Amino acid sequence: MLGPLAAYLPTPRTADGGVAPGVLAALADRAVTAGADAVAVLGSTGGFAYLGGGDRARVARAAVEAVDGRVPVVCGIGALTTADVLGHAAAARAAGVDAVLLPPMSYQPLTAGEALALYRDVAAVAEVPVWIYHNPRTTGLELTVDDLLAIAALPGIGGLKDRGLDVDDVRTRCAALLAGVPAHVEVGFSGDALGSQALLAGARTWHSGLAGILPGPWVATAAAAVAGDVPTVDAWTQRLAPLTTLGARWGAMRLAGAVARHVALDLGPLPAPLLDPPAVVLAEVEAAVEAAMA
Secondary structure, eight states: OOOSEEEEOOOOBOTTSOBOHHHHHHHHHHHHHHTOSEEEESSTTTTGGGOOHHHHHHHHHHHHHHHTTSSOEEEEOOOSSHHHHHHHHHHHHHHTOSEEEEOOOOSSOOOHHHHHHHHHHHHTTOSSOEEEEOOHHHHOOOOOHHHHHHHHTSTTEEEEEEOOSSHHHHHHHHHHHHHHSOTTOEEEEEOTTTHHHHHHTTOSEEEESGGGTSHHHHHHHHHHHHTTOHHHHHHHHHHHHHHHHHHHHHOHHHHHHHHHHHTTOOOOOOOTTOOOOOHHHHHHHHHHHHHHHO
C-alpha cells in the first residue's frame, strides 16, 4: 500500500503556535513531486504529541487536500488513552486519510499485553488500516519481534513500522518479521540512516522523517535499495551521514526548521518547552544539507 518511501512531514506552525496549512501543503507537494510513495503526518517529526485534536484534524485535512490522491496519506493518532486514540482515528478517517499510524503512548509504562489490547480495540473500529508504530526511543515501550507478530495478526492491521539498533539488528528483525506476519501486512522500518538497509533486506517501506523536508536524496537512496544497488545505497548513506547523525542526536523535529529554511520554507517556532539546537549545531545542519544536495 505505501511503497518504498514514506515521507514524514513536520507540522509547520504560525507565530502564535497554530498550524500553518499552506506550508504543510507545500511540503506535501514537494514530497510527492520528488517521488515519495506515501506521505505521513503527525508522526514523531510532525510533533503529534504537542497538538490538540482540532489542530490534528486540520493537519490531516491539509495533507489529504494537497496530496489529492496521488499517493496514500498516513496519519498518526497516538494519545495516552484509548478513548482519545479512537477520537483521533475518527477525525483522521473523516479527513480522508488512507491509513492511521498508532504509537503506544503512555505515562505509566505500558506492558506488551496492554499494547496488544490497544491495537485490538483501535483496529476493530478504525475502518482504515492501522499501522503499528514501534519506536522505543519516544514511547518508552520495547516490543520484541514476537510481540509485533502478535499485534500484526489482529484484524485491521495493515502494516508495521519497526526500527533497529544497527544494520545487523535491522536485518535480523526484518527477516523474522517477514517470515511471520500475515501476507497482507506490510513490513517497514524507520530511521533516516538505516531504513535503506531494511529495503535491501526485503522490507516494503522506509519511513523517513528527513525525507519529509528534503525528499530528493531519500527518494534516490530508496530507489537504489529497491533495485538492489548496494554501491549506490552505500554512497548515498555516506553522503547523508552528517545529516542523519545530527538527526539521531537531536531528533528530526528539532532540526526540521533549519533544514526547511535551506529550501525556502518557514516552519515557524517549535512548541515550548522545546528549543532550537544551539547555533553551532544549526551551522552543522546547514553544511550537512548543502553536502546532501550537492
